[in-house]
Amino acid sequence: MDRPVQPATALYLHVPFCASSCDFCSFYQEQPKRGELDRFLATIEQELALQPPGRVETAFWGGGTPGLLPADDLSRLGEAMVRAAGQPREWTVELAPSSVRADKLAALKALGVTRVSMGVQSFDDATLDALGRRHSPKQVMEAWELIEAAGFASRNLDLIFAIPGQDERRWTEDLRRALALKPDHLSTYCLTFEEDTAMFVKLSQGKVKIDRELEARLYRGTWEQLEAAGYAQYETSNFARPGHACRHNLITWEMGSWIGYGPSASSQWEGRRWTNPANLDQWTQGVAAGRPVREQVKELSAPDLLCDALVFGLRLNAGVDPAALAARFATPLPAGITRLFADLAAEGLMEADGPKVRLTGEGRMRADAVGVAVLERFD
Ligand code: SF4
The missing domain is CATH 1.10.10.920 (Arc Repressor Mutant, subunit A)
Structure with a gap:
């Protein structure tokens, strides 16, 4: 098989812990317990050492909630990654508003993290409730103040629209409040109903409905409102001020190479695609035995x-x-x-x-x- 040219490399690291489950989310995550956190950290260190990627251009820590880890754990994880992959030019860490603390941000800054991404989803109590999301608008504002004070090069907010009960007025207000914080980047996702989520169950029971016409109006309204505020759309759901497009995501959309660490992380690396098991035990056992388990392996033509x-x-x-x-x-x-x-x-x-x-x-x-x-x- 001809090996295609791979123009850029990226590293994804999945931290599979969340304080609680959001109703719309299908990402692999577990409740954080100290013993499990230690096991995760020790296994990631082994996994990085077993298959080091060499220097990568970008790194992205997603989850789960990477920002849930205490400051010392963030430092330990970051040091292990830099040992295996060098210092990435762009390094993003996802945060949840309820777990942002000054000492964690200082640890990330000291590691060389360049970009933080906070999953806000909405500034409206009722809308957050409809999502089963457990933070408050007040926590968002407090977290943002700390993020601003920490001085990262780029700051993103994630928002979701077309949430049950959210009309055009409420969504416009969410966008207005997001813009008032002056983030460098905004990701706005239309709510999707993934199988095995509480939201999907509500949809199947007829408790919530999909309104495609409203979705289309919200898409158009979003694009107009963000363009008028100086954010250029560069992908269906992503908007940035000049110089702040997320390089990591561009590498994946442009079919570069990326390697994933941690349970459920996906890779496209050296002409092959695979996914790590979405199960802490299985993932740990494979790495401990020196043979990381790879699922859905596909040779890429x-x-x-x-x-x-x-x-x-x-x-x-x-x-x-x-x-x-x-x-x-x-x-x-x-x-x-x-x-x-x-x-x-x-x-x-x-x-x-x-x-x-x-x-x-x-x-x-x-x-x-x-x-x-x-x-x-x-x-
Ligand atoms: S949306 Fe984020 S915080 Fe909520 S369950 Fe999913 S990964 Fe965890």
Whole structure:
């Protein structure tokens, strides 16, 4: 198999602990107990030492709630990562408002963390309640003050819209309150109903409903409000002030290489994709035995990578250059893709810009369906 060119490398580290479960969340997480935290830290150190990635350009600690770890544990984890992967140029750590403390932020700053991302979701008590989220708007404001004082190079807020009970007025107010904090980056996600979540159960029981027309209005309203405030959209759900786009996410959307550590973390590395077990015991046992367990292992062919580079690249406002991607992965574009792009353009969902194609606003709202159509051309 030809090894495709891999332009940039990223490291993802999954910290699988949360103080409580949010109703919409399907990420792997456990209740934090001291013994489990120690086991996790010791195993991550072993996993990093067993398969060190070499120098990476970016690192991202997600979860779970990495910011739940005490300051000493954050330092221990960060030092282990830097020993194995060097000092990343961009290093993001996710925080939850209820667990932000000055000593933790100081530990992260001392490690060289450049970017923090706080999962706010909403500033409205009733909306937070509908999400089963256990922080208060007051905690968000207190956490933000500490984050500002710590002086990170880039600060992101995550928000969610189309939450049951949230109309356009409430969402506009959430955005207004987020903008008042002047973050460098904003991620705004439309609520999704993932299987095995409390929110999905409510949907199946008819207790909540999906309103696609409201979702479309909220998408459009978000894009207008953020653009007017000086935030450039660079992906369907992501907006940044100049110079603050998240490089780590761009590496994954542009089909670079990333390696994941910790339970449930996914990797795309050296022409192969896999996922670590979403189970602390299984993950620990594999690493302790010197043979990390890898699930859903897939050897990646050049057409696989070309297909995914098109699907994910089309979510970016910059669009993609199909011919350049075909050359990068040394494989031809499939028959029918030019016709598909012409049809999408005729429907007003896509536009050409020199050698590039990109989705229009309407197209970005239907990016999932466009992705499926692209995939079908590769079958
Ligand atoms: S949304 Fe974040 S804090 Fe809530 S359960 Fe999921 S990972 Fe934990």
